[in-house]
Amino acid sequence: MSITFYYNPMSSASRVQLTLAELDIPHEKVFVDLQAKDQRKPEFLKLNPNGKIPTIVIDGQPMFESIAIQIYLGERFGVERGLWPALGSREHMQALTWLCWAQVSLGGPLFTYMHNTSEWFPPEARNAKQAETALAEVQNSLQILDARIGEVGNIVHDKWTLVDSDVWSVLGWGLQMAKIDTAKYANLNNWLERGKKRPAGCAMMEAEKPAH
Ligand SMILES: N[C@@H](CCC(=O)N[C@@H](CS)C(=O)NCC(=O)O)C(=O)O
Known part of the structure; x- marks a missing residue:
């Protein structure tokens, strides 16, 4: 089997990087220089016509969209390692539910909030009303996640x-970037700390530490 993973640090590719590390799957990494517009080169567009990372090629077959990649890796390699529930189980239903929920209902408003508050975007591209609406949605989703973790121990x-x-x-990076205080979510904070202690989590934080 051969896996080639196209990435850039501190991006949507980080979640796939963490999954590959958790699964301990050998793979080749190819750095895509987004500043230099490597993602718009014809040879990259043949793999992903959207010109975005993460993109992964498994035995010659390209895949894009981080959530699709996550599900594929989980189903193919995660079950035997105890990191992904078996197809057809009740837990498998929960895994798909919460993975998609996190992408859409948590990640969507989190990124909208960041786009409307971050200094990475020019002031004229930021909208205070959109930021306020998105923040309320993020807080609601964090409360739901906190309750879920409190109830079952982890997410699935x-x-x-x-x-x-x-x-x-996504949260480790996103909450920090968006400067969202999670003090009132005790279960969530405890779970965030547990994630930091996992070998794959430690390795990723080390690899993505800013160079200064
Ligand atoms: N929905 C896609 C989003 C991927 C995405 O937006 N990737 C960004 C990096 S975080 C990218 O490659 N941007 C380069 C560009 O748009 O030129 C996914 O989840 O895989």
Whole structure:
């Protein structure tokens, strides 16, 4: 089997990077220089016509969209490693539910909030009303996630799965960037700390530490 993973640090590719590390799957990494517009080169567009990372090629077959990649990796390699529930199980239903929920209902408003508050975007591209609406949605989703973790221990069930890793990588970075205080979410904070202690989580934080 051969896996080539096209990435850039501190991006949507980080969640796939963390999954590959959790699964301990050998793979070749190809850095895509987004500043230099490597993603718009014809040879890259043949793999992903959207010109975006993450993109992965498994045995010659390209895949894009991080959530699709996560599900594929989980189903193909995660079950035997105890990191992804078996197809058809109740936990499998939960895994798909919470992975998609995190992408759409949590990640969507989180990125909208960042886009409307971050200094990375020019002031004229930011909208205070949109930021306020998005923040209320983020807080609502965080409350739901906090309750879920309190109820079952992690996101899918009592054991850590690739869904936890995926949501952890997005939140670890996103909450910090968006400067959202999570002090009132005790279960969530405890779970965020547990993610940091996993070997794959430690390795990713080390690899993505700013160079200064
Ligand atoms: N929905 C896609 C989003 C991918 C995406 O937006 N990637 C960004 C980096 S975070 C990118 O490659 N941007 C380069 C560009 O748009 O030129 C996914 O989840 O995989």
